[in-house]
Structure formats: C-alpha cells, structure tokens
Amino acid sequence: MSRDKILTAARQNKPALVPLPEMATFVFAANDLVTAFTASITKAGGAATVLGSLQELPAKIKEGWPDARRVADFIHGDSNTNASLLKEPALLDLVVLKGQLGVAENGAIWLTDKDCVERVLPFITQHLVLVIDEQTLVGNMHQAYGIMGKQNPDYGVFIAGPSKTADIEQSLVIGAHGPRSLQVFICT
Amino acid sequence: MNTHNITHPEAASEFLRNKERVQWHDETLWFVRYKRDKVVNEIPEWEQLRELASQIKDHTLSRLDEYLQEFEAAAISNGVTVHWAADAAEHNRIVHGIMAKHGAQKIVKSKSMLTEECHLNEYLEAQGIEVVDTDLGERIVQLNKEMPSHIVLPAIHIKKEEVGEIFHQHLGTEKGASDPLYLALAAREHLRQKFLAADIAITGVNFAVAETGAIVVCTNEGNADLGAHLAKVHIACMGIEKLIPRTEHLSVFLRLLARNATGQNITAYSSHFRKPAAGSEMHIVIVDNGRTTQLGREAFRNSLKCIRCGACLNTCPVYRRSGGHSYHNATAGPIGAILAPNLDMRKNADLPFASTLCGSCTDVCPVKIDIHNQLYQWRQVLTKEGYVPAAKTASMKVMAGVLSSPARYTFAGKWARKLLRWFPSLAMNKKLNPWARQRDLPEPPKESFREWYKKNSREL
Numbered sequence: 001m002s003r004d005k006i007l008t009a010a011r012q013n014k015p016a017l018v019p020l021p022e023m024a025t026f027v028f029a030a031n032d033l034v035t036a037f038t039a040s041i042t043k044a045g046g047a048a049t050v051l052g053s054l055q056e057l058p059a060k061i062k063e064g065w066p067d068a069r070r071v072a073d074f075i076h077g078d079s080n081t082n083a084s085l086l087k088e089p090a091l092l093d094l095v096v097l098k099g100q101l102g103v104a105e106n107g108a109i110w111l112t113d114k115d116c117v118e119r120v121l122p123f124i125t126q127h128l129v130l131v132i133d134e135q136t137l138v139g140n141m142h143q144a145y146g147i148m149g150k151q152n153p154d155y156g157v158f159i160a161g162p163s164k165t166a167d168i169e170q171s172l173v174i175g176a177h178g179p180r181s182l183q184v185f186i187c188t
Numbered sequence: 189m190n191t192h193n194i195t196h197p198e199a200a201s202e203f204l205r206n207k208e209r210v211q212w213h214d215e216t217l218w219f220v221r222y223k224r225d226k227v228v229n230e231i232p233e234w235e236q237l238r239e240l241a242s243q244i245k246d247h248t249l250s251r252l253d254e255y256l257q258e259f260e261a262a263a264i265s266n267g268v269t270v271h272w273a274a275d276a277a278e279h280n281r282i283v284h285g286i287m288a289k290h291g292a293q294k295i296v297k298s299k300s301m302l303t304e305e306c307h308l309n310e311y312l313e314a315q316g317i318e319v320v321d322t323d324l325g326e327r328i329v330q331l332n333k334e335m336p337s338h339i340v341l342p343a344i345h346i347k348k349e350e351v352g353e354i355f356h357q358h359l360g361t362e363k364g365a366s367d368p369l370y371l372a373l374a375a376r377e378h379l380r381q382k383f384l385a386a387d388i389a390i391t392g393v394n395f396a397v398a399e400t401g402a403i404v405v406c407t408n409e410g411n412a413d414l415g416a417h418l419a420k421v422h423i424a425c426m427g428i429e430k431l432i433p434r435t436e437h438l439s440v441f442l443r444l445l446a447r448n449a450t451g452q453n454i455t456a457y458s459s460h461f462r463k464p465a466a467g468s469e470m471h472i473v474i475v476d477n478g479r480t481t482q483l484g485r486e487a488f489r490n491s492l493k494c495i496r497c498g499a500c501l502n503t504c505p506v507y508r509r510s511g512g513h514s515y516h517n518a519t520a521g522p523i524g525a526i527l528a529p530n531l532d533m534r535k536n537a538d539l540p541f542a543s544t545l546c547g548s549c550t551d552v553c554p555v556k557i558d559i560h561n562q563l564y565q566w567r568q569v570l571t572k573e574g575y576v577p578a579a580k581t582a583s584m585k586v587m588a589g590v591l592s593s594p595a596r597y598t599f600a601g602k603w604a605r606k607l608l609r610w611f612p613s614l615a616m617n618k619k620l621n622p623w624a625r626q627r628d629l630p631e632p633p634k635e636s637f638r639e640w641y642k643k644n645s646r647e648l
Contacts, residue, residue: 003272006428006476010253013484018250021243023436026233040453090384105443106453119465120417123410123457141439141454149435152400154266154463158442161456163410167325167341169348170216171368176324177376177383178410178456 028139044161223451262401300392337512389415
C-alpha cells in the first residue's frame with residue numbers, strides 16, 4: 001500500500017532529529033494601529049473608514065453603494081431579507097459581515113465560517129463590507145494567531161483586500177473573481 | 189508542450205530570438221524582485237523570520253513520517269477522506285476515481301504546481317474530462333495549450349496583445365483588444381459561469397498543519413474559495429513536504445510568502461480548510477512522487493523546504509533571459525533545476541547547468557535553501573553518473589589538465605595567443621562555440637602578464 005511505502009521511506013530517509021525552534025514573539029513597532037491598518041488595507045486595494053458607532057452603518061451603506069439592490073447586511077440582519085437573498089448568492093451586490101480581528105501589519109481580517117454565514121458569501125458578492133472593532137486590532141500575525149490560533153474553526157480565512165490579479169502583464173486589476181471592492185469600517 | 193527532447197540552451201536560444209521580448213521579460217521580473225526588496229525591508233526581523241522558517245522546516249523533515257501520521261489522523265477525525273499516492277500516476281488515478289464515483293464532468297481547478305508536476309489535466313482529458321483552470325494566468329496558458337512558465341506568475345511570458353488574441357478566439361472578446369481590465373473582466377464573467385456549474389473543485393495546498401489536519405491555501409483572486417465553496421466536492425492535492433507542525437507556525441510563513449513572492453504584505457485570501465461544509469465532501473491526496481528519495485539525498489534534502497514563492501526565478505539572470513519554458517519541467521528556474529534531476533536524471537541533466545552560480549537565488553530564499561550550492565553539487569553527481577554530454581566532460585578534463593600545471597598553462601597560453609591572432613575564427617566560430625554567439629573576443633595581447641613582468645620587474 002502506498003501509505004505504508006511512503007511512511008517507511010520517510011522514516012528511513014529522514015535526517016537525524018533537528019529540534020523545533022522556540023517561537024519568537026515579535027513586537028509591532030507602530031503604536032497607532034488604526035493608521036497602520038488603514039495604510040495596509042489601502043495598499044492592498046481596499047479602504048478603511050473609522051466609524052463612531054454601528055448606528056451610522058446603514059446610512060454609510062446607502063451613501064456608499066446607492067445602486068446596490070441586493071444587499072445582505074448581517075450586522076443589521078433582522079431588518080432585511082437575507083434568507084431569500086441567499087438562495088441566489090451569485091446575484092448579491094453587497095454583503096456586510098463582521099470580522100473577528102484585524103492585523104495592522106498587512107490589513108488582514110479574520111473570519112470563521114460562522115462569521116461568513118455561508119462560506120462562499122465574502123467571495124461571491126460583487127462588493128464586500130467588513131466591520132471590525134478597533135479594540136480587536138493587533139500588530140502582526142504572531143499576535144493574531146496568539147488570539148485565534150486555538151479556535152480551530154471548520155473553516156477560517158484572512159481577507160486582506162478585494163479580489164485582484166496582475167496576471168496580464170503585471171497590470172493590477174481589482175475584481176478578479178471575487179469582490180470588486182472591499183470597504184472596512186473600524187468601530188471605535 | 190512536450191519539449192523534453194530539447195535542452196535548456198536550445199530552448200533558450202529559441203526564446204532569445206526575440207530580443208525585445210527578452211528585454212521586456214527580464215525587466216518585468218526584475219521589477220517584481222524590486223517590489224519584494226521594498227516590502228522585505230519594512231520588516232526589521234526579516235532575517236530572524238527566515239531563520240525560524242528554515243528551522244521549522246528542517247525540524248518537520250526530520251520527523252516527517254510522524255507528522256504525516258498526525259496530520260492524517262486529525263484530517264480523518266475532521267471528516268476528511270485522506271488518500272496516499274506514491275507517484276504521479278497514482279495521484280491522477282485517485283483524483284479520477286473520486287470524479288468517477290460522483291459521475292462528475294465539470295471540474296474547476298485553482299493553481300496547483302503539484303497537479304502540473306503530475307500532468308493531471310492531460311490525464312483527465314484522455315479520460316474525457318475537461319478541467320478548467322481558474323487562476324487567470326493559468327487559464328491564459330491553458331487556453332494557449334502551454335504550461336505555466338513561472339510558479340506564481342503562470343503567464344508572465346505572454347504579452348497583453350497575445351492575451352487579447354487568445355481571449356478573442358476562445359471567449360469571444362473584441363478582436364484587437366489588449367486592455368488588461370477589459371480582458372480580466374471578460375475572464376471573470378467566463379469563469380464565474382464555470383464556478384457556478386462545477387461538480388468538483390481541485391485546489392493545491394500551501395501549508396498543511398499536522399496538529400489540526402487543516403490545509404491553508406493562499407490566493408489573490410479568490411478562485412480557490414469560489415471553487416471549493418460552490419462545488420459539492422473539494423479535492424486538495426499536496427506534496428508530503430507541505431507539512432508544518434502547528435497552527436502558530438503559519439504566522440511565520442504567511443509573513444514570508446507573499447512578501448517574498450510578489451512584494452505584497454499578504455495575499456488577499458489565506459483560507460484555512462479543516463472540515464467540509466455540511467452536505468459537502470473534502471478529500472486530501474498526499475503525494476510522494478520522488479520526495480522521499482530527495483529526503484534521502486543529503487545534499488539535496490534542503491530543497492524540500494521550498495514554499496514555492498518563486499523569488500529565486502525573479503532574481504535569476506538565467507531565468508529572466510531564457511524564460512520558464514526553457515526548463516522543460518513543471519517547476520522552472522533555480523529551484524526547478526534542483527527538483528527536476530531527482531525525478532529524472534537523464535531527462536533533466538542539463539538543468540543544473542542553466543545557472544551562473546551567482547548565488548542570488550540563495551540570498552532571496554525565504555527558507556534558506558542553499559540553491560546555488562545544490563546546483564553546483566548536482567553538476568558533480570550528474571557528471572559522475574555519466575549524464576553529462578561527452579564533449580563537455582572531455583573539454584573539462586583538458587581544462588583541468590592545463591590549469592593544474594603551471595608549465596602546461598604557460599605553454600598553452602603562448603600558443604593560444606599566437607593561434608588566435610593568426611586564426612581568430614578558432615575561438616570565435618559562432619557555429620562551433622555557443623559562448624561566442626552573443627560575444628566578441630578582444631584582440632589577444634602579444635604577451636602574457638607573466639612575460640611582461642619578467643621583462644619589466646628589473647627596472648622597478
């Protein structure tokens with residue numbers, strides 16, 4: 001059987017034990033995580049805006065995406081018709097989701113399958129809005145995994161920017177297969 | 189596509205015919221290298237991260253059999269079906285078997301160098317199954333009936349006007365269109381239909397975490413996720429060297445990978461798949477295909493640490509000026525030239541010679557593989573095993589004889605200077621001497637330095 005053949009060969013051919021290094025804890029230099037996070041997400045083709053309170057969100061969405069007809073807002077989910085919208089996710093114009101934490105160094109936002117509602121939602125929507133709390137911002141990936149590393153969700157994803165490609169002559173095109181834009185709202 | 193009878197210099201000379209394209213290819217890749225340097229310099233602990241990554245990989249390889257079993261057990265308890273493939277043929281049979289079981293005909297695939305290595309697409313096509321590559325670059329080369337020419341930039345050798353023509357023929361875009369935005373959006377519409385209709389999605393694996401059985405896939409386009417979430421069955425194909433021990437180690441590798449590959453801080457999506465969604469199936473195919481053999485080759489074991497960032501290609505003066513296809517191997521460039529002879533020494537004996545041994549590849553490697561040193565060592569092995577052309581071996585022997593004896597060296601130098609002055613075509617015959625094809629030899633001096641010194645040292 002190939003399993004045993006591979007495992008036997010790996011056992012016979014592996015080198016003498018090399019110790020596992022201690023994980024270093026690197027500190028993120030910048031103090032202002034909101035500014036650093038905003039710079040990172042902007043570089044990645046997204047945008048970040050600070051929001052005084054969640055109450056402002058519906059107005060911001062109306063203002064930012066006036067033409068969006070099919071909006072699945074899972075932060076103010078009670079008041080809309082998410083369930084029927086989800087029957088045809090490919091037609092969604094805008095999805096609004098809550099992220100668990102944001103990483104200042106690279107603009108990545110962590111969501112598990114529960115945060116995504118359906119795994120495909122943050123990928124299939126034409127535009128994506130992610131909301132995070134300012135207190136959940138961390139400096140780098142070591143701190144991020146320190147917080148969510150033991151969660152072990154069935155599925156989880158770091159999202160850092162809209163879908164993009166540079167496969168044609170290295171020209172950056174935003175909106176490859178997934179969302180054509182990513183707007184992050186940071187709640188203070 | 190099948191170019192394995194052509195050697196690297198022959199294939200490269202084909203590429204070099206178009207000087208303008210070579211210049212463009214060279215500059216485009218050097219710009220990627222430049223972007224990499226910029227973001228790497230933003231991280232003060234970069235060198236420590238490289239060292240950590242290297243040590244984590246060294247450790248993992250030294251316990252590879254144990255971590256493979258730990259990973260398998262965790263994946264099975266997550267409800268994932270785990271398959272083992274000793275070689276490319278078995279990998280292809282397993283993937284086809286899963287498709288046959290489901291009666292699947294519509295397959296989408298996100299980028300995976302392993303399935304390229306195994307020639308999965310050709311195999312499935314022979315079984316009457318069409319696979320749609322969904323990474324934009326890979327879709328371009330697929331429609332053009334080519335292999336990717338770069339690990340992370342599959343269509344880096346193709347100009348936008350050519351993409352326009354390929355899309356005009358296959359996707360019905362306007363003739364003559366070459367605007368990247370227009371072309372990418374046409375591909376978006378085309379591929380969205382494929383995602384929505386797919387029965388099965390195949391993805392590669394960037395990292396496999398032994399303690400949780402999770403696999404991590406990194407993309408910018410989101411194609412791995414669209415495929416895996418929309419299809420009922422997700423097949424992830426991985427080489428045994430993708431393992432890392434624990435979740436926390438991802439923090440090191442995700443900081444290194446995109447920065448070193450394309451100069452991004454991180455890819456747009458870093459997706460962690462652990463359990464299949466309700467009502468869906470997830471399969472992981474663990475592939476050896478020569479990797480345990482490489483593990484046993486002490487000099488080349490290090491190459492199994494590779495995380496496929498492609499930085500050694502971008503920085504390589506030979507790769508940039510010869511193109512990925514000149515390497516006639518799924519993985520091109522310096523790292524490909526180390527991996528390929530392990531798979532087939534006869535077929536790939538030319539590849540370790542496609543290098544200046546300048547060491548730039550080693551300098552940029554995020555997991556500290558001593559790439560140029562391994563290329564040098566492969567040359568020794570391949571020559572010893574008799575895979576190097578007789579002419580090269582014979583001329584090297586003559587050179588070794590001349591260079592090891594001062595008397596022979598002085599004698600040979602004297603006559604070379606005379607002969608070259610009388611018959612310059614001896615060394616500069618562009619037909620016989622490939623080195624002379626793009627070069628001119630300066631006029632040979634009348635005397636050597638040694639002769640000059642002998643004459644003049646008395647006056648000093």
